[in-house]
Amino acid sequence: MLKSYLHVLSKSIVVVLLFTGCRSTGSRLDAAAAGQQMPQKMHSCGSQLSAAQYRELLTLSDITGFDDFLDAAPRTKRIAEIFAAAKDRRGIFASMYVEITQESVGSSHRGEYQDSQMAGALVLGFARRYLGPLHDYLMDKPVINEWQTYFTLAEDCSASDLRVLGTGVNTHLTFDLPHTVAAIKAPASFEADFTKFGDILIEKKQASTDLLLSEQQVYAADFFDGFFLGKGVDQIFGKGAASYFGFRAIRAEAWFNGRSLQNPSLSGAIEGGIHAAWLSRQGILRLIHNSKPATP
Numbered sequence: 144m145l146k147s148y149l150h151v152l153s154k155s156i157v158v159v160l161l162f163t164g165c166r167s168t169g170s171r172l173d174a175a176a177a178g179q180q181m182p183q184k185m186h187s188c189g190s191q192l193s194a195a196q197y198r199e200l201l202t203l204s205d206i207t208g209f210d211d212f213l214d215a216a217p218r219t220k221r222i223a224e225i226f227a228a229a230k231d232r233r234g235i236f237a238s239m240y241v242e243i244t245q246e247s248v249g250s251s252h253r254g255e256y257q258d259s260q261m262a263g264a265l266v267l268g269f270a271r272r273y274l275g276p277l278h279d280y281l282m283d284k285p286v287i288n289e290w291q292t293y294f295t296l297a298e299d300c301s302a303s304d305l306r307v308l309g310t311g312v313n314t315h316l317t318f319d320l321p322h323t324v325a326a327i328k329a330p331a332s333f334e335a336d337f338t339k340f341g342d343i344l345i346e347k348k349q350a351s352t353d354l355l356l357s358e359q360q361v362y363a364a365d366f367f368d369g370f371f372l373g374k375g376v377d378q379i380f381g382k383g384a385a386s387y388f389g390f391r392a393i394r395a396e397a398w399f400n401g402r403s404l405q406n407p408s409l410s411g412a413i414e415g416g417i418h419a420a421w422l423s424r425q426g427i428l429r430l431i432h433n434s435k436p437a438t439p
Contacts, residue, residue: 184197184280184281184282184283185197187231187232187233187297187298188231188232188297188298188299188300189230189300190229190230190231190232191229192225192229192231193229196225196228196229197281199221199225200222200225200226200277200281201278201281201282203218203221203222203225203274204218204222204274204275204277204278204281205274205278206271206274206275206278209267209270209271209274210267211267212248212251212263212264212266212267212270213248213252215244215247215248215266215267215270216244216245216248216249218270218274219237219240219241219244219270219273219274220241220244220245222234222237222277223237223238223240223241223354223358224358226238226358226359227358227359232297232304232307232359232361233294233297233298234358234359235297235304235307235308235311235355235359235361236273236293236307236308236311236312236315238354238355238358238359238361239308239311239312239351239352239354239355239363240273240311240315240351241351241354242347242350242351242354243344243347243351244266244270245347246343246344246346246347247265247266247269247340247343247344248266250262250340250343251263251265251266255339255343256336256339256340257335257336258332258333258336261327261329261330261333261336262336262340264327265323265324265327265329265337265340268323268326268327269315269319269320269323272315272319272322272323273290273315273319276290276291277290280294287318289313289314289318289421290314292310292314292425293307293310293311293314296310303431303432303433304359304361304433305361305363305366305428305431305432305433306428306429306431308355308361308363308366309366309424309428309431310425310428313421313424313425313428314421316390316393316394316397317393317396317397317417317420317421317424318417318421320394320397320401321396321397321398321399321400321401321404321413321417322401322404323401324337324397324398324400324401324402324404325401325402325404325405328405329401329402331402334398337394337398338391338394338395338398341390341391341394342391344390345390345391348367349364352364352367361433362433366431396420400413400416400417
């Protein structure tokens with residue numbers, strides 16, 4: 144009987160040691176727990192992540208203890224690099240997001256806003272809205288519908304790259320941004336900083352499209368030039384006007400919705416409006432085919 148007890152006790156100690164040892168490394172426990180899910184999430188649309196790449200993605204996307212906005216830059220950059228190295232188009236949005244995240248972190252760290260603390264909270268909250276669903280997806284856990292749509296399209300080789308990209312952008316701006324504004328309880332006084340924040344990021348459009356082409360072989364310059372408005376706007380207001388007005392309009396919408404979500408009496412109606420806007424833009428994206436650089 145004593146021998147049996149000692150055997151059970153020794154197994155329990157091993158389990159406890161494994162558990163406590165993995166807690167400090169964030170996603171290592173998740174990676175072990177994933178077990179049978181690993182092969183499923185390592186493969187997508189002809190690409191194949193290695194087990195090491197998969198585990199690193201789990202660690203990078205784990206938002207447990209992610210409370211420093213400066214950490215958003217290296218995390219998103221490395222995630223994009225891993226997906227690109229594996230030729231995995233689930234990283235299309237990540238490649239587009241790198242330059243924007245680098246600049247949002249940099250401008251906040253340099254104190255370019257009146258309320259630097261709130262700016263940092265916005266960067267952190269916004270990044271968590273992307274990383275959290277990515278982690279859940281990799282772990283084969285339930286993912287919010289908007290991000291699940293992105294991953295489903297990325298796994299579908301018949302879906303155009305630009306539709307995949309657009310779905311990620313639509314989800315992050317239309318859905319994630321207002322919920323971030325609400326979650327950090329952004330006050331009305333932060334509106335000027337919020338607008339400036341968006342204008343600075345628009346300036347990174349070229350760098351973002353360049354990296355997207357380099358890492359994922361996706362040409363998106365024309366897509367962003369006509370961002371939900373059509374390139375005809377450029378003919379009236381000048382090159383880049385459509386993307387400028389398009390992004391500003393969506394960010395203004397996100398600000399209004401994020402502020403309104405903080406009012407319990409309005410939140411239900413606002414949530415419905417956010418979902419309707421997301422669906423409407425998804426409808427537009429169904430019509431978009433891949434575009435190629437103009438030949439000389």
